[in-house]
Amino acid sequence: DVKVTQSSRYLVKRTGEKVFLECVQDMDHENMFWYRQDPGLGLRLIYFSYDVKMKEKGDIPEGYSVSREKKERFSLILESASTNQTSMYLCAGATGAFTSDTQYFGPGTRLTVL
Amino acid sequence: AQKVTQAQTEISVVEKEDVTLDCVYETRDTTYYLFWYKQPPSGELVFLIRRNSFDEQNEISGRYSWNFQKSTSSFNFTITASQVVDSAVYFCALSEAQETDSWGKLQFGAGTQVVVTP
Numbered sequence: 007d008v009k010v011t012q013s014s015r016y017l018v019k020r021t022g023e024k025v026f027l028e029c030v031q032d033m034d035h036e037n038m039f040w041y042r043q044d045p046g047l048g049l050r051l052i053y054f055s056y057d058v059k060m061k062e063k064g065d066i067p068e069g070y071s072v073s074r075e076k077k078e079r080f081s082l083i084l085e086s087a088s089t090n091q092t093s094m095y096l097c098a099g100a101t102g103a104f105t106s107d108t109q110y111f112g113p114g115t116r117l118t119v120l
Numbered sequence: 121a122q123k124v125t126q127a128q129t130e131i132s133v134v135e136k137e138d139v140t141l142d143c144v145y146e147t148r149d150t151t152y153y154l155f156w157y158k159q160p161p162s163g164e165l166v167f168l169i170r171r172n173s174f175d176e177q178n179e180i181s182g183r184y185s186w187n188f189q190k191s192t193s194s195f196n197f198t199i200t201a202s203q204v205v206d207s208a209v210y211f212c213a214l215s216e217a218q219e220t221d222s223w224g225k226l227q228f229g230a231g232t233q234v235v236v237t238p
Contacts, residue, residue, distance in 0.1 A: 111165035
């Protein structure tokens with residue numbers, strides 16, 4: 007089975023803190039994605055990566071950065087957390103570089119910024 | 121512009137009733153892919169189905185069935201004889217193969233909450 011894991015299910019941080027969300031996949035996925043999910047808005051793509059050390063901006067990259075030093079790990083970084091970044095964050099992996107490839111999701115991290 | 125529209129925010133049914141979730145998409149590509157995901161209360165998105173734009177055959181998998189109609193740009197999902205375990209948020213998503221800005225990305229609808237009561 008496909009396995010994508012995220013480091014925390016729930017996280018509470020304070021405004022201005024630097025926050026790291028970790029995602030690990032064990033299916034040799036080429037592509038990895040970070041989304042945020044907010045009520046009524048569905049999932050919105052923050053960043054994605056096609057390969058180690060490569061990154062591409064998604065639809066809402068402002069306030070975020072990413073790191074992919076190893077193929078299996080894709081980190082989302084909030085340089086200075088703000089309350090409007092309170093959200094559910096979902097990581098996904100896909101086996102190939104094609105739009106037809108199915109994305110498999112991790113369990114999500116619910117982040118609250120106070 | 122919203123490329124995937126799920127007009128139903130929430131649907132409530134009693135167990136054993138059928139429920140149909142609507143999904144309307146918008147694209148200029150001739151090659152594209154459509155997906156449905158289920159998100160139970162635990163939060164993890166579970167992949168249900170992927171269809172490509174050249175395959176308009178309807179599909180059935182157990183109590184789930186999907187109706188793809190290119191003429192109306194719709195990809196509707198029906199749960200037959202619903203069960204309490206079907207309670208979840210269901211997302212429809214589109215992936216475009218030719219539109220450069222969208223390449224490799226999944227574009228999600230806002231989701232439909234399904235509530236099945238005993």
